[in-house]
Amino acid sequence: MTPEQRLAALGLTLPEIVPPLAAYVPAVRTGDYVYTSGQLPLVDGKLPVTGKVGAEVEVEVAKEQARMCALNGLAAIASVAGGLSNIVRIVKVVVFVASAPDFTSQHLVGNGASELLGEVLGEAGKHARSAVGVATLPLNAPVEVEFVAEVR
Structure with missing residues (x-):
């Protein structure tokens, strides 16, 4: 199955690219790599949580x-790579979790994106x-995820 077919089998579609909230672009391709900006879990331009x-x-x-952040990230990568099928590999994922002072399960939150x-x-x-646990994130989001992908 292609990535597009797997996405459809999950009942998902790539969302519209989340417009930047400040002075940056959602993703940049340099050679065979795509670097995304931090992806918030925005749905139709709003944070559900x-x-x-x-x-x-x-x-x-x-x-x-975090799963929604990953879906937004895949949309950003696909937009500069010519589609999901041009992703060779996700190389690195960084998950930022807005954490209460005693919260230590950031790794479990990150599993949403990884899975x-x-x-x-x-x-x-x-x-x-x-x-990584952080004090706060833009718009009071609970999580933000960024990606590095190898593409063809």
């Missing part, structure tokens, strides 16, 4: 938000990853 994970936001909810990448891209979705 806000707040800190471990306080206002439960881990499972934040994990779903979606595997479901859509198969082996090409396996990647190195960092999951």
Whole structure:
């Protein structure tokens, strides 16, 4: 199956590219690599959930938000790579989690993004990853994810 077919089998479609919130572009291609800007879990231009994970936001909810970040990231990558099928491999994923002071399960939140990448891209979705707790994120988002992808 192609990545597009896997995406459809999951009942998902690539969303419209999230417009930048400031002075940057969603993704940049340089040679065989695409670097994305941080992707928020925006749906139709709005955050469905806000707040800190471990306080206002439960881990499972934040994990779903990370999944949405990954879907937005795939859309950004595909927009400069000529489609999902041109992704050779997701190389690196960085997950930023707006965390309550005592929250230490950022890695579990990051699984939402990582699992979606595997479901859509198969082996090409396996990647190195960092999951980092931060004090706050833009628009009070609970999670933000950025990507480095190798493309053809």
